[in-house]
Amino acid sequence: AQSVTQPDIHITVSEGASLELRCNYSYGATPYLFWYVQSPGQGLQLLLKYFSGDTLVQGIKGFEAEFKRSQSSFNLRKPSVHWSDAAEYFCAVGALDLTGNQFYFGTGTSLTVIP
Amino acid sequence: DGGITQSPKYLFRKEGQNVTLSCEQNLNHDAMYWYRQDPGQGLRLIYYSQIVNDFQKGDIAEGYSVSREKKESFPLTVTSAQKNPTAFYLCASKEGRGLGYGYTFGSGTRLTVV
Numbered sequence: 068a069q070s071v072t073q074p075d076i077h078i079t080v081s082e083g084a085s086l087e088l089r090c091n092y093s094y095g096a097t098p099y100l101f102w103y104v105q106s107p108g109q110g111l112q113l114l115l116k117y118f119s120g121d122t123l124v125q126g127i128k129g130f131e132a133e134f135k136r137s138q139s140s141f142n143l144r145k146p147s148v149h150w151s152d153a154a155e156y157f158c159a160v161g162a163l164d165l166t167g168n169q170f171y172f173g174t175g176t177s178l179t180v181i182p
Numbered sequence: 183d184g185g186i187t188q189s190p191k192y193l194f195r196k197e198g199q200n201v202t203l204s205c206e207q208n209l210n211h212d213a214m215y216w217y218r219q220d221p222g223q224g225l226r227l228i229y230y231s232q233i234v235n236d237f238q239k240g241d242i243a244e245g246y247s248v249s250r251e252k253k254e255s256f257p258l259t260v261t262s263a264q265k266n267p268t269a270f271y272l273c274a275s276k277e278g279r280g281l282g283y284g285y286t287f288g289s290g291t292r293l294t295v296v
Contacts, residue, residue, distance in 0.1 A: 110287030161281035174224035
């Protein structure tokens with residue numbers, strides 16, 4: 068069965084430090100991969116997505132993610148974190164299964180940014 | 183600007199009551215979804231609809247009902263059969279059926295049982 072794993076429940080970084088949020092997926096073919104961000108009490112906003120082509124994709128707010136097929140990973144990165152980046156981050160996979168097209172979300176990683 | 187509007191933002195339900203959460207979109211998207219979000223559990227799919235007058239159960243449909251009479255609207259009713267309804271509910275839409283379309287989310291409704 069398809070699944071998405073975000074191994075880190077919570078991460079704390081200092082403002083200005085670099086950030087990497089991990090995402091691993093389980094799927095037989097190349098999936099459609101997404102990263103979303105959720106501010107407290109709000110909906111989810113799409114940061115970036117990957118289907119094919121260049122494995123390093125750029126998104127909004129200075130985020131990027133790299134698809135690594137050999138590691139079944141799609142990690143989100145940012146070179147320098149800002150206090151406003153504190154939020155919950157969700158990795159998602161779009162995959163085709165017996166019931167049709169489905170989306171699978173990870174359980175999220177909560178990011179705290181300290182000054 | 184196009185988007186998804188969920189209302190109300192906060193909702194309180196007494197035991198044994200049915201309540202309806204509103205979701206309206208002006209994006210002209212065909213597909214609409216309802217997710218439930220609980221701390222530490224990510225998003226779980228309740229119901230989805232790919233087209234007007236048709237909808238499918240998701241992973242946790244028990245105790246919930248939906249309708250899709252108009253393309254723009256996909257209301258969710260939390261019935262008294264739902265034993266633990268306190269959660270954050272998110273409505274989303276998608277432009278097409280393909281996997282490449284990401285979701286557009288509303289800002290959510292927080293439901294609390296009192």
